[in-house]
Amino acid sequence: MTTHHPRCDATAAWAALQGHWQAHGRELDLREAFARDPGRFNAFSVQAPEVFADLSKNLIDTATLHFLLDLARECGLEARRDAMLRGEPINRTEGRAVLHTALRAPAGAATPFNAEVHGVLAAMLAYAEQVRADEHITDIVNIGIGGSDLGPQMVVPALDAFAHRGKRLHFVSNVDGHDITPVLRGLDPERTLFIVASKTFTTQETMANAAVAREWFLQQGGTDIARHFAATTTNVAAAAQFGITTTFGFWDWVGGRYSLWSAIGLPIAIAVGADNFRALLAGAHAMDRHFAEAPLANNLPVLLGLLDVWYRNFHGFTSRSVAPYHQGLARLPAYLQQLEMESNGKRVDMQGQPLPYATSPVVWGEPGTNGQHAYFQMLHQGTGVVPVEFIAVKTPSHTHADLHAKLLANCLAQSQALMLGKTAAEAAAEKAPTAAADIAPAVLARHRSFPGNRPSTTLLLAALTPHSLGALIAMYEHRVFTSGALWGINSFDQWGVELGKALCSQLLPRLASGDTTGLDASTAGLLAKLHSA
Ligand code: F6P
Numbered sequence: 001m002t003t004h005h006p007r008c009d010a011t012a013a014w015a016a017l018q019g020h021w022q023a024h025g026r027e028l029d030l031r032e033a034f035a036r037d038p039g040r041f042n043a044f045s046v047q048a049p050e051v052f053a054d055l056s057k058n059l060i061d062t063a064t065l066h067f068l069l070d071l072a073r074e075c076g077l078e079a080r081r082d083a084m085l086r087g088e089p090i091n092r093t094e095g096r097a098v099l100h101t102a103l104r105a106p107a108g109a110a111t112p113f114n115a116e117v118h119g120v121l122a123a124m125l126a127y128a129e130q131v132r133a134d135e136h137i138t139d140i141v142n143i144g145i146g147g148s149d150l151g152p153q154m155v156v157p158a159l160d161a162f163a164h165r166g167k168r169l170h171f172v173s174n175v176d177g178h179d180i181t182p183v184l185r186g187l188d189p190e191r192t193l194f195i196v197a198s199k200t201f202t203t204q205e206t207m208a209n210a211a212v213a214r215e216w217f218l219q220q221g222g223t224d225i226a227r228h229f230a231a232t233t234t235n236v237a238a239a240a241q242f243g244i245t246t247t248f249g250f251w252d253w254v255g256g257r258y259s260l261w262s263a264i265g266l267p268i269a270i271a272v273g274a275d276n277f278r279a280l281l282a283g284a285h286a287m288d289r290h291f292a293e294a295p296l297a298n299n300l301p302v303l304l305g306l307l308d309v310w311y312r313n314f315h316g317f318t319s320r321s322v323a324p325y326h327q328g329l330a331r332l333p334a335y336l337q338q339l340e341m342e343s344n345g346k347r348v349d350m351q352g353q354p355l356p357y358a359t360s361p362v363v364w365g366e367p368g369t370n371g372q373h374a375y376f377q378m379l380h381q382g383t384g385v386v387p388v389e390f391i392a393v394k395t396p397s398h399t400h401a402d403l404h405a406k407l408l409a410n411c412l413a414q415s416q417a418l419m420l421g422k423t424a425a426e427a428a429a430e431k432a433p434t435a436a437a438d439i440a441p442a443v444l445a446r447h448r449s450f451p452g453n454r455p456s457t458t459l460l461l462a463a464l465t466p467h468s469l470g471a472l473i474a475m476y477e478h479r480v481f482t483s484g485a486l487w488g489i490n491s492f493d494q495w496g497v498e499l500g501k502a503l504c505s506q507l508l509p510r511l512a513s514g515d516t517t518g519l520d521a522s523t524a525g526l527l528a529k530l531h532s533a
Contacts, residue, residue: 005076007349007488008309009357013070020067021314028059030419030453048300049286050471052460057419058307058387059315059455068306069296071486077302080485081478085292087112087253091492092350098492099251100258100477101288104281104470113251120263124248125277127230128269132164137193141170141183142267143213144197145205148232149173150338151260151473152197152267154331155280158469161328161397162272169271172213175205180212189222196231197264199256201238204501210242232263255492257338258477276466283470291478301475304457305482311387311455312483313357320361321379324391325368325411326464332391333365336476343480345496346489359487365389369410380417380450388456390415391472395463411458421452 008014017025034040034056044056044065060068072078084090087097097112105111107118131137142152153171156163163169172180194217196210214225222228230246231239234254239247248263260268261281269277291301311317322333344360365371368390379386392411396404428445435444461468484491507527510516514531516524 005080005485005488006074008071008075008313008486011071011074013067013074017064017067017071017310017314020063025059025061025064025314028061028064030057030059030455033061046298046300046303048290048294048471048475050283050461050468051287051300051475053300053304054458054460055303055307057415057456057458059453060307060310064310065297065303065306068310071309072296072302072306072482075486075488077296077482077485081292081481084481085111085288091255091490093490093493093495094252096492097253098255098258099253100255100261101285103254103261104284104288104474106282106285113253116251120248120250121281124232124263124266125269125274127246127248128266128277129274131193131270132167132273135166136191138166138191139168139170139187140193140195140267140270141172141187141213142195142197143172143180143206143209144195144232144264145173145203146338146342147256147259148197148199148203148206148264150257150331150335152265154329154335155260155265155268155469155473156271157330158326158328158332158464159268159272159276159280159466161464162276162466164271164273167270169267171267172209173205175208177212180209184213184216189217189220189228192217192228193270194229195266196229196239196242196244197233197266198231199234199250199254199259199264201231201233201235201242204504214243230266232266256494257342260473272466279466280470283465283467283472284474285470286467287471287474287478291474301478302482304475304479305486307387307457308361308479308483309486312359312361315385316358317385317387318358318361319386320363321371321375321386321388322363322365322391323368323371323388323411323414324365325407326391326393326396327367328464329391330367333363335473336363339476340480342494342497343491344484344487344489346484346487346491349488350490355487355489357487359483359489368407372410372414376414379454385454388415388418388454390456390458391461392458393461393464397464415456415458417450417452418454418456419452421450421454422448424449 041056045054084098085101087099089095089097091098099112102111102113103117105114149171156169170183172183194213198206217228225243226245229244231244232248233239234250234252236247236249248266250262254262261284265277291299296302322336324332340363341360346359348354379388390411392408424445427448428441432441432444480491510527516527
């Protein structure tokens with residue numbers, strides 16, 4: 001069943017938002033807003049399962065939120081969400097349902113494919129426990145790329161405090177031999193388990209690295225492929241053809257970038273064990289219920305998705321920076337780049353019509369204070385505005401209380417500095433640092449001033465646990481769904497990666513032959529340089 005819901009720009013709320021933007025929305029000053037309303041923090045903060053969000057340092061007021069919520073209703077967000085959760089084939093360009101939420105529903109829930117999901121989950125977790133108990137296996141190498149890499153690669157270090165100390169996890173994704181070579185160098189074939197992770201089991205990079213791993217294994221005297229290789233895939237037949245007999249499957253309704261909850265999560269389960277993997281799923285499920293049941297005005301993924309639309313389409317901000325103040329979340333920005341930009345980096349609507357407005361922002365970032373000593377200069381004083389998303393964790397899993405206090409103070413200071421700024425007069429009133437003799441104090445003060453009024457969101461977790469991490473990741477998934485639904489795009493296909501793959505297949509034999517016939521002059525010139533002796 002497909003019900004037609006209007007695209008965001010065809011709604012009355014969109015027109016109302018444009019009027020609001022022109023009238024005063026674009027001029028909102030955070031410092032004035034806080035001075036006017038002592039209740040602003042409470043009014044614009046939300047407690048979702050495991051995640052507290054302070055949205056008060058965003059460029060919104062009650063009217064902005066009112067119109068954005070109207071927009072969500074007019075675009076049929078709730079009906080679209082319910083259609084996804086019911087398992088309708090909302091990924092229409094691939095003719096598939098979108099049911100990553102079914103992967104974390106508890107056993108016995110009335111969700112689609114519940115018995116199948118729990119059958120594979122139990123088998124995968126039993127195997128993970130078997131590997132954890134096997135003292136002869138010390139190294140696990142996950143070979144996969146994109147969604148078959150980024151989720152486990154992000155989650156395993158995030159849950160380091162919960163990890164089995166006798167197992168080293170390695171991740172090989174790039175078809176560049178500089179990725180797998182140093183990993184293999186340190187390994188003993190008899191103590192290594194390779195997991196070939198690929199939804200399709202056809203991805204060039206993964207198949208090439210898996211072949212290298214198998215060749216290395218045999219050359220090193222390894223014999224028992226069945227014991228030392230496992231696969232996680234929807235293409236069990238192709239895995240068997242490769243020689244892998246231990247295979248955990250999943251389904252076409254699990255998108256690659258939404259797949260860490262499926263068998264693709266095997267490296268996570270080996271690292272942290274079955275109970276912690278189940279806690280990760282339970283945390284995600286708690287966020288699923290919040291997304292499904294909380295009123296829109298109090299629904300965190302919805303509010304974040306609406307902010308994305310407000311910033312991208314009204315303020316015209318082109319990117320969002322994610323700043324996790326937890327080293328374990330170092331790969332979260334990379335994970336979010338696939339989740340958000342592969343999902344919402346689209347330029348036509350569901351009917352194939354070109355969109356007259358922008359969609360996915362660029363998502364980027366680095367862990368907390370490292371970013372401060374690199375690109376935060378641009379965030380504070382650059383010409384463009386980049387909304388920043390701070391992620392802080394109240395209780396660390398280490399014992400260095402002093403380090404943690406400094407980390408949290410840095411996190412709070414950055415969002416404060418972005419908002420408050422510093423006028424040239426304030427800078428001039430400070431004791432001037434040494435500058436060139438011919439630079440006037442007023443000029444120096446302008447260099448040292450900050451515009452302020454730069455927006456940020458702060459997300460707080462009580463602790464980084466399997467449960468809270470599951471909730472945090474699911475929050476991001478539903479946020480992407482929200483903005484994608486309003487933009488009227490298909491957030492669940494990825495046709496944009498196909499052209500490069502096809503051209504790569506055509507160029508590969510030419511690299512060997514040096515044949516440049518019919519190529520554009522640039523590609524021909526580069527290929528000739530790479531081919532020449
Ligand atoms: O790069 C495109 C893509 O299809 C991603 O969507 C996916 O996560 C990745 O390749 C890997 O695909 P597979 O799991 O089939 O190897």
